[in-house]
Amino acid sequence: MKKPKFKVDKHILTPKHAKLGEREKAQLLEKYHVSSKELPKIMKTDSAIKELGAAIGDVIKITRKSPTAGESVFYRVVTDV
Amino acid sequence: MSDLISEYEGKLPGIMLTEIRENLPKGASDSKIRKILESAYNEYKHARVSPGESVGLVSAESIGEPGTQMTLNTFHFAGVAEMNVTLGLPRIIEILDGRKELENPMMEIYLKKPYAAGKRVEELRQLALQIKETTLKDIAAEFVISIADFTIEVRLNKEKMKEIEVTSGKVVDAISKQLKGYNLRDNKDSIILKARGKEDSFNESYKTKEKIKGITIKGIKGIKQVLPVKREEEFVIITAGSNLSEVLQLEEVDSYRTTTNNIFEIEQVLGIEAARQSIVNEIFKVIESQGLNVDVRHIMLVADTMCVGGTVKGITRYGVVSEKSSVLARASFETPIKHIINAALVGEVDNLDSVVENVMINQPIPIGTGLPSLGVKPQKQAKEK
Known part of the structure; x- marks a missing residue:
């Protein structure tokens, strides 16, 4: 069977994932007065961030389509447990 | 004008800004626009949840009360046997508990343009055949164990095989791929299996016979039923049974819209964020189908809670509750x-x-x-x- 390349981030259920730079990450943590451990988590093996090449401790910015706000931004920190 | 509105980006949610932009009267002066934006912003500030509000409790009540009015039934798909849909309270419980084995797993398979139009009926039929799982049990007329030399003979049902377009050669291929340690002989209308090397006992033969019944001959493992349905000028295949990762590999399938109702499969294939979205969709679908009205925000809160840890956790003592810090x-x-x-x-x-x-x-x-x-x-x- 021929296997066409399937891109996870193009699926209607998957919102846009992007990796934050070091500076943006520091700004984010400063803004919400949190440490990166207190952010919601995402697995390092998560199929949506495989192509971003994220390492443990990186913060992923997720731009969701929301029925109530149009677009809403969510952050998750990469972990392996 | 547009820069005045974009000044409020970040202060007001995007959906409100577009609404204001669309509904502004033509030729409104800058000062008037500013007034509108300012009063909208004040309204918005008042509408926000204040710090310390017990949102979880409000959500629990808002979902719980309509929950008492939901049905306890499993409905049947009109016209087709063995196609059930879990609806109402059982389905909600199933989603919130984060169960891995669903009562009625289902997929909605969207097709790429030439197939979706439904003009090529023959191709659509072919595709449905390609998706539906056929096991050896379905095409066998009889399984016979010879007590003399402990061989297993599978007598094939030629009519059934013609229907799904497989030959005995293909069946032999499929069996040899999924069963090790057996020699196969193809007699055209029957297949004979003999253990390689050591002599089988009757017990062993019997176990093997039961095992080969479940071997997939054609189609995708787990898909028990297929049903092409017309939905708004487009043909969609609805299946009983679900196997997202395999179906997405098919060439004819529009892999970017195809979904399943199994949230764990979505988490595995598409990631945690897609799983969260799917939880919201699935719960909302049930509530809507019962004619009830619950604000999505409550459902989104529940879905977020289930997904904060990076994996889907049910609201049970093994899932979300076990994470609480207080004894x-x-x-x-x-x-x-x-x-x-x-x-x-x-x-x-x-x-x-x-x-x-x-x-x-x-x-x-x-x-x-x-x-x-x-x-x-x-x-x-x-x-x-």
């Missing part, structure tokens, strides 16, 4: 004695940070006006003395 809070949910004994064994400390434990010991709860507390800077005091 008393965990004990108040289910199996209290187990939790208290374990906490005593390891010397756990309860800081009484949350609601339930404070209710238990009759203290003000940290919610609303109970949330703020006085802070003292002891260093300064020492200096003055």
Whole structure:
């Protein structure tokens, strides 16, 4: 069977994932007065961030389509447990 | 005008800004627009949830009350046997518990343009055949174990095979791929299996016979039924049984719209964010189909709670509740004695940070006006003395 390349981030259920730079990450943590451990988590093996090449401790910015706000931004920190 | 509106980006949600932009009267002056935006912003500030509001409790009530009115039935798909849909309360419980085995797993397979139009009926039929799982049991007329030499003979049902377009050669291929240690002989209308090397016992043969019944000959494992349905000028294949990762590999399938109702499969294939979205969609679908009305925000809160840890966790004592830091809070949910004994064994400390434990010991709860507390800077005091 021929296997066409399937891109996870193009699926209607998957919102846009992007990796934050070091500076943006520091700004984010400063803004919400949190440490990166207190952010919601995402697995390092998560199929949506495989192509971003994220390492443990990186913060992923997720731009969701929301029925109530149009677009809403969510952050998750990469972990392996 | 547009820069005036874009000034409010970040202050107001995007959906409100587009609404304002669309509904502004033509030729409105800048000062008027500013007035509109300012009053919209004030309204928005008032509408926001205030700090310390118990949103979880409000969500629980808002979902729980309509839940009492939901049906307890499983419905049948019109016209087709063996196609059931779990709806109402059982389905909600199934989603919230984060169950891995669903009562009725289902897929909605969207097709790429030439197939979706439905003009090529023959191709659509072919595709349906390609997706539906056929096991050896379905095409076999009889399984016979010879007691003399412990061989298994599978007599094939030629009519059935013609229907799904497989030959005995293909069947032999499929069996040899999924069953090791057996020699196969193809007799066209029957297949004979003999154990390689050592002699089989009757018990062994019987076990093998049961095992080969489930071998997939054609189609995708787990898909029990296929049903092409017309939905708004487009043909969609609905299946009973689900196997997302395999179906997405098919060439004819529009892999970017195809979904399943199995949230764990979505988490595995598409990631945690897609799983969260799917939880929201699935719960909302059930509530809507029952003619009830629950704000999506409540459902989104539940879905977020289930997904914060990076994996989908059910709202059970093994999932979300086990993550609570307070012993008393965990004990108040289910199996209290187990939790208290374990906490005593390891010397756990309860800081009484949350609601339930404070209710238990009759203290003000940290919610609303109970949330703020006085802070003292002891260093300064020492200096003055």
